[in-house]
Amino acid sequence: MIICRPFHGGYVGIFQLTIVLVGTCMLLAVVRHSDHYLIRSQPPSIYEYTDGKTRGARQNETTITPPPPSDETTYLRYLTREYGLSNEIPWFARRIQPRFDSRGRKSMTEISKVPFMPRGFERIRTDDKQLDLRAESPPVRLSVTQSAKPDAVNASALLFGISTSYDRLTYGNASLMADWARWLTDGEGKSNGASLVLTLHRASGAEIETIGNKLREAGIDAVVLPANSTHDSAARYLDLAGLLARRKDELLGEGHPIKFLALVDDDVFFPSLGKLLARLDRFDARKKAYVGLPSERADWTVENNVTLTYGGGAVLLTPPMADAVSRLPCVNETARGVSSAEGTGTGTGTGQWDERLYSCIAEHTDEKLHILPSLYTPGDDLYGLPRTGYEGGVQPLALHHYRHRRRFDPSRAHLVASLCGEDCFLQRFFFRGDAWILVNGYSVSQYPDGVDVLPAAKSMTLQKQDGSATTTTTTGNAKNGGMAGRVSDRLSFDKQDDDAQKRVNARRVVSWAGAKRTWRLLDSRRGAGGEVWQAYVKRRGSSSSSVPYGDEDDWVPEDTVHTQDGPSDVDSVIVLIWEP
């Protein structure tokens, strides 16, 4: 380090020397500064300026070397640049330490002792050179259960099959593959044991190789093949069923203990793989089983007054079932022959692969579709449970069409599960003192006019008493109406999933009047110390709640009890730092 200090040597020339030295120091300062910006324009590291890096001695009158920016400052500057945030920003940051002492995952975890935001937002300017942001301290401790982290899950019992295209996979910085890495690897770049067979529609040899390499780099154990380009998307999945059955034989031969073959849409996400494997363990993999994982109500349909699902783009088969299915004429390509383009006569409707598979199995076998529900179960309507989106407090086994339906980026949102376990993902925390609710990985909401959290059964009684649904969150539910009629008897539910009364008792419902302000997760990354940084942002312009995300509490225009936050001209940022 260069130390600039006034020269105390002699009498003669001291003035000139001082000038020269001051000049040199200023020049150095400028060089340093631009160096700063050069570093910043590269992919940021939160820890760039800390840990073991010392700075030169401080000087008084000549130059003042700015102190290294805090990690919080560096992160905010990155967010501003990356997402084009406004220069002026209401900003708040808080450290969180999970405490692994909860016996079961609650629908709502209440924090009554400490407020979420003790001092409120700090209004800052991101172009302020002296910016020195610090997270609110001390850290708040949040109760979570001890649950599997991605690096502790052994998914070698699973063989997945996906059919998609090169374009979809490379779109948006290859975000789909980043999503897959959350459930096909340990989150640290190594396979979690699960295998993947991927077929690509209309892909060149070079494209297949590129994707194969990318998957390998990400730690995903995959075989990439061209799809039969003469087949429509549903037929490509039926082909895949046959390919998976054959790949399974190879893997079993190599000693992989494959128990389930899973056909899934490219945008299905498994946030709780440990829990899913435990649920699948209840099936005997030596017998036939046909299992579907519909995620939310949009994965269900009503036909002729009968409620049913085809599996919501996520269908699992045991090895004997997969063998039987691959022999069915509607799946076996050779037997299908000429009739493939039009299906086999049963494949009416939308032409989705899961529907065609269902029709094929229903036509030729007596196998029922076993349902492992996630965010929605048909009985919910009959018992008046609110429609649950990602903010409903339910731990989903599968998410479906998450980018399209919710603009949800699970590769970022799910990072926190590597720190606090899969159960803490989408776990809700209610800060009673100042009326804030955190839905971990999804949103943070403030209820400035107050909020209450009620048992679902009680909130239903309240609704009936005042004759309207508007005092609770169920406005959307009343409007959309419940699923009609009976549930198809080709579906089979676990006793546990079937118990609607139990679900009602366990569920907590958020009830409020007036405004709700929502900050949605925008970015998340891991710091060098293993902590997970989350940025929740409320964008300037129209209020975020006017954008329908399909959440249970989405604002609907005819709603007179809940109000919208007025538009703001600044972006506001809440940073949560989960510490190991």
Ligand SMILES: *[C@@H]1O[C@H](CO)[C@@H](O)[C@H](O)[C@H]1NC(C)=O
């Ligand atoms: C720098 O400034 C501090 C107080 O501002 C003073 O105590 C110290 O003596 C100064 N150092 C030099 C080298 O002038």
Ligand SMILES: *[C@@H]1O[C@H](CO)[C@@H](O)[C@H](O)[C@H]1NC(C)=O
């Ligand atoms: C995963 O489980 C299988 C058996 O179920 C075992 O053979 C394999 O070694 C396990 N992998 C790891 C990394 O523990």
Ligand SMILES: *[C@@H]1O[C@H](CO)[C@@H](O)[C@H](O)[C@H]1NC(C)=O
């Ligand atoms: C693109 O993806 C790579 C690898 O997943 C990541 O390192 C990079 O930050 C991403 N870039 C953007 C702009 O998101």
Ligand SMILES: *[C@@H]1O[C@H](CO)[C@@H](O)[C@H](O)[C@H]1NC(C)=O
């Ligand atoms: C693609 O499917 C058609 C019709 O089912 C079949 O004739 C053809 O052999 C298949 N092509 C390949 C490469 O499997």
Ligand SMILES: *[C@@H]1O[C@H](CO)[C@@H](O)[C@H](O)[C@H]1NC(C)=O
């Ligand atoms: C469905 O049920 C409703 C009422 O239960 C009845 O009015 C309607 O005719 C039924 N529709 C069909 C197609 O069975």
Ligand SMILES: *[C@@H]1O[C@H](CO)[C@@H](O)[C@H](O)[C@H]1NC(C)=O
């Ligand atoms: C598919 O059908 C053909 C003709 O019926 C049959 O020869 C072949 O063994 C079947 N393939 C499978 C995998 O069952």
